[in-house]
Amino acid sequence: MAKAxxxxxxxxxxxxxxxxxxxxxDVNAGEVFGFLGPNGAGKTTTIRMLTxxxxxxxxxxxxLDCDIATEIVKAKKEFGVVPEQSNMYDELSGLExxxxxxxLYGIPRLERRARAEELLKTFGLFERKDxxxxxxxxxxxxxxxxxxxxxxxxxxxxxxxxxxxxxxVAARSLRAIIKQLKASGITVFLTTxxxxxxxxxxxxxxxxxxxxxxxxDSPAGLKAIAEEEPALEVSFKTPLPHAAxxxxxxxxxxxxxxxxxxxxxxxxxxDIVLRAILGYAGENGTQVASxxxxxxxxxxxxxxxxxxxxxxxxxEKGGR
Amino acid sequence: xxxxxxxxxxxxxxxxxxxxxxxxxxxSWGIVFPVAWILAFYLRNPRNFxxxxxGLVAMTVLFSTTAMEVVVINxxxxxxxxxxxxxxxxxxxxxLIGKILGGTIFGLMITAVITLASVVSLGLSSVHIxxxxxxxLPSLLVFSSLGALLCVLxxxxxxxxxxxxxxxxxxxxxxxxxxxxxxxxxxLKQISYALPLTYTVDGIRQSFGSAGDIxxxxxxxxxxxxxxxxxxxxxxxxxxxxx
Numbered sequence: 001m002a003k004a005x006x007x008x009x010x011x012x013x014x015x016x017x018x019x020x021x022x023x024x025x026d027v028n029a030g031e032v033f034g035f036l037g038p039n040g041a042g043k044t045t046t047i048r049m050l051t052x053x054x055x056x057x058x059x060x061x062x063x064l065d066c067d068i069a070t071e072i073v074k075a076k077k078e079f080g081v082v083p084e085q086s087n088m089y090d091e092l093s094g095l096e097x098x099x100x101x102x103x104l105y106g107i108p109r110l111e112r113r114a115r116a117e118e119l120l121k122t123f124g125l126f127e128r129k130d131x132x133x134x135x136x137x138x139x140x141x142x143x144x145x146x147x148x149x150x151x152x153x154x155x156x157x158x159x160x161x162x163x164x165x166x167x168x169v170a171a172r173s174l175r176a177i178i179k180q181l182k183a184s185g186i187t188v189f190l191t192t193x194x195x196x197x198x199x200x201x202x203x204x205x206x207x208x209x210x211x212x213x214x215x216x217d218s219p220a221g222l223k224a225i226a227e228e229e230p231a232l233e234v235s236f237k238t239p240l241p242h243a244a245x246x247x248x249x250x251x252x253x254x255x256x257x258x259x260x261x262x263x264x265x266x267x268x269x270x271d272i273v274l275r276a277i278l279g280y281a282g283e284n285g286t287q288v289a290s291x292x293x294x295x296x297x298x299x300x301x302x303x304x305x306x307x308x309x310x311x312x313x314x315x316e317k318g319g320r
Numbered sequence: 321x322x323x324x325x326x327x328x329x330x331x332x333x334x335x336x337x338x339x340x341x342x343x344x345x346x347x348s349w350g351i352v353f354p355v356a357w358i359l360a361f362y363l364r365n366p367r368n369f370x371x372x373x374x375g376l377v378a379m380t381v382l383f384s385t386t387a388m389e390v391v392v393i394n395x396x397x398x399x400x401x402x403x404x405x406x407x408x409x410x411x412x413x414x415x416l417i418g419k420i421l422g423g424t425i426f427g428l429m430i431t432a433v434i435t436l437a438s439v440v441s442l443g444l445s446s447v448h449i450x451x452x453x454x455x456x457l458p459s460l461l462v463f464s465s466l467g468a469l470l471c472v473l474x475x476x477x478x479x480x481x482x483x484x485x486x487x488x489x490x491x492x493x494x495x496x497x498x499x500x501x502x503x504x505x506x507x508l509k510q511i512s513y514a515l516p517l518t519y520t521v522d523g524i525r526q527s528f529g530s531a532g533d534i535x536x537x538x539x540x541x542x543x544x545x546x547x548x549x550x551x552x553x554x555x556x557x558x559x560x561x562x563x
Contacts, residue, residue: 053406053562073321076409083407087400091339103331104408106324148404 002029004156004187005050009059012045012211019045021211022059027189029155032182034202035191036302042211043191044084047158050189051081064156077105079156080149084164086141090134094125094144097133098151105152112151119147123177139170146177156187163197175201199298209306222301231294232270234277235262238286250276264294321411328410332418333425340388341426350384350430361498373438374524375497380434381459382488382517385427389467390484392419394477397561406562413555416468420551423464431456446529451536455523458543462516465550472557491517496525501533519543 005027012020020042027033035043048054050063052072061068066075088097095116102112120126123143128136136144142162149157159178163171178201181188192198198205199219206216215222236243244258247265251273255266265273274291281288340346358376362369393416396402405415439447466487471480493499494508495517501509512518523539526532532539 051407053403055563073324073409073411076407077324081407083400083403085400087404089335089339089401090399092335096338100331100335101408104328104405104410106327 003027003062004029004031005033005061005063005189007046007050007059007061010046010049010056010061011058012042012049012054013057018211020049020056023208023211023213024059025206025213025216027187028203029187030182030185031203032178032188032190032201034198034205035189035208036193036195036198036205037191037208037306038193040210041208043208044160046208047081047160047189047191051079051158052076077152078154079158080152080154081158082146082149082160082162084160086138086145088133088141088144088148090132093130093132094120094136094140095129097144098148101148101151107152115151115153119150123147124173139166142166142170142174146174150181154186156189157181159188159190161191161193163192163194171197195298195302205298207302207305215301215305219298222305223296223298225301225304230268230270231264231266231296232273232277232291233259233262233264233294234291235289236281236284236286237289238284240281240284240286243280247276247280250280324409325411325414328405328408328414329418329421332405332410332415333421336388336392336419336422337425340392341422343388345391346384346388346426349387350426351380351434354379354383355434357492370442370444371530372498373442373444374521374528374530376438377431377435377456377524378459378495378517378521379492379497380431381427381456381520382463382491384430385423385460385463386467386470386484386488388426389420389423389464390471390480391477392422393468393471393558394475394480397475398477412559412562413551416551416555416558420461420464420468423467424460427460427464428456431460444528448527448529452524452527454540455520455527455536455543458540458547459516459520459523462520462543462546462550465547465554466516469550469554469557472554472561487515491515494518496521496533516543516546 003026007026008024009022010020010024011018011022023046035046037043045054049056050061050068052068063075064078066072068075089100092100098116098119099112102115107115117126117129120129123146125140125143125147128140133141133144146159146162162178163174166174175197178188178190190198190201202219204216204218205222207214207222215225217225244256244263247263248254248256251265251268254268254273257264257266277288277291354376357379358372361372393402402415406412435452438444467484470484470487474480474483494504494512495501495515496512497517501512501518504512519534519539519542522532522534523536526536
């Protein structure tokens with residue numbers, strides 16, 4: 001399969017501190033590749049190196065078959081970048097911003113206006129095409145920033161935290177657009193804090209922690225890592241505050257976790273576990289309200305592989 | 321590559337003209353300030369106003385080019401839009417030259433208006449147009465480049481504006497705008513020859529038919545030589561923001 005990005009031992013130090021620690025990975029042409037990790041993991045630094053905004057301390061990378069050290073300007077003609085910050089020109093209207101981008105990429109005059117208007121329609125901004133960027137809402141600014149990255153019809157799109165700060169509706173709309181981009185054959189390199197976003201959108205995900213890649217796989221593959229042991233989630237009709245501790249004592253060797261109104265038991269023979277739960281409920285004069293075999297989520301895989309809580313990542317970004 | 325850079329330089333200059341120039345800060349520093357200053361000297365001694373015209377034109381060149389040039393790069397770095405330019409197929413030096421060209425074109429337009437108004441209103445007839453253009457064009461590029469260099473020397477917009485006032489006022493007083501260099505004490509005279517506005521004022525004065533202190537060819541050569549001398553370190557300093 002053709003590679004859109006090939007990274008070998010890419011490393012970045014800032015003032016003696018490692019930001020990206022010898023990472024290696026490939027991105028296949030046409031796939032949505034997710035870079036998932038907390039703040040400071042090195043996601044944005046990696047994008048900056050791959051797009052020529054920052055020089056690697058060590059290692060090499062090829063983007064669309066161009067060496068980023070020597071052929072970055074050539075590569076820039078073929079990729080688009082949506083930075084975390086919506087950084088279009090406040091003083092220009094939406095249409096003027098897109099036309100200016102078209103000028104920088106050498107799109108002929110008539111074609112660039114048509115392309116700009118087409119993108120404004122695609123992103124639902126056509127009615128506001130003559131409004132200044134400064135007057136746009138946060139969601140509209142984000143949409144225009146993405147549209148600007150698509151003016152020259154890139155083969156590869158870097159999206160750095162595309163939905164941060166967007167409301168639920170705008171974020172959902174943006175995800176639909178990312179799916180459309182993939183369907184049209186564009187390779188997407190996506191960094192995100194949001195596990196569900198990565199799960200929905202990405203063909204493969206790299207988990208990045210403290211500058212190192214701890215795992216690369218499909219969402220299903222990552223979940224399978226967490227699925228080594230079966231898990232059962234139960235709730236009781238009457239709350240039993242000591243249930244987790246008591247069941248943990250009765251089911252020696254199994255991990256029993258108290259959740260919000262539920263208890264999760266990892267591992268063990270399902271028949272033995274169920275009998276122990278039913279017995280415990282009966283002894284305490286109540287019944288089992290629900291018992292569900294739990295399929296691991298990407299969140300479970302993330303916790304298992306990184307040792308980090310997804311809540312920490314969301315809190316860092318004031319997440320949804 | 322060179323073609324993409326040229327295209328980028330052209331469109332960045334046009335965009336800067338549209339977004340930054342002909343706005344209140346550029347107008348006040350680029351036009352009102354030199355005119356007000358010259359007016360003050362005119363009111364003091366109206367009979368010799370013709371002698372002040374080269375200084376008026378030179379000050380217009382200095383202030384119109386540097387007014388926004390000392391601001392735009394740091395401003396765009398702060399809001400992130402300079403990165404937007406860097407993500408396009410244009411080199412960093414191309415982006416910087418585009419910004420310098422924007423200031424140069426604005427300066428040229430303002431200077432042309434001030435020069436024409438002065439020539440017509442005072443009925444000056446001995447203006448050597450070719451000499452004037454040969455002095456003005458490199459001067460505009462020099463002071464626009466100086467503005468860019470002063471801008472990238474510091475990180476904040478207000479720091480650059482403050483920093484820019486030092487060389488600007490030093491040049492206004494030492495470069496023959498109001499006081500002939502020949503009347504300056506020897507030490508100040510040496511300093512004045514190290515400042516680019518000296519060559520601009522001297523060249524404009526000769527273009528207006530007056531005697532100069534330096535051969536006009538030297539004025540032009542010094543100004544042309546200063547352009548890369550200012551652009552090169554500005555490019556290096558800007559590149560350091562993206563290590």
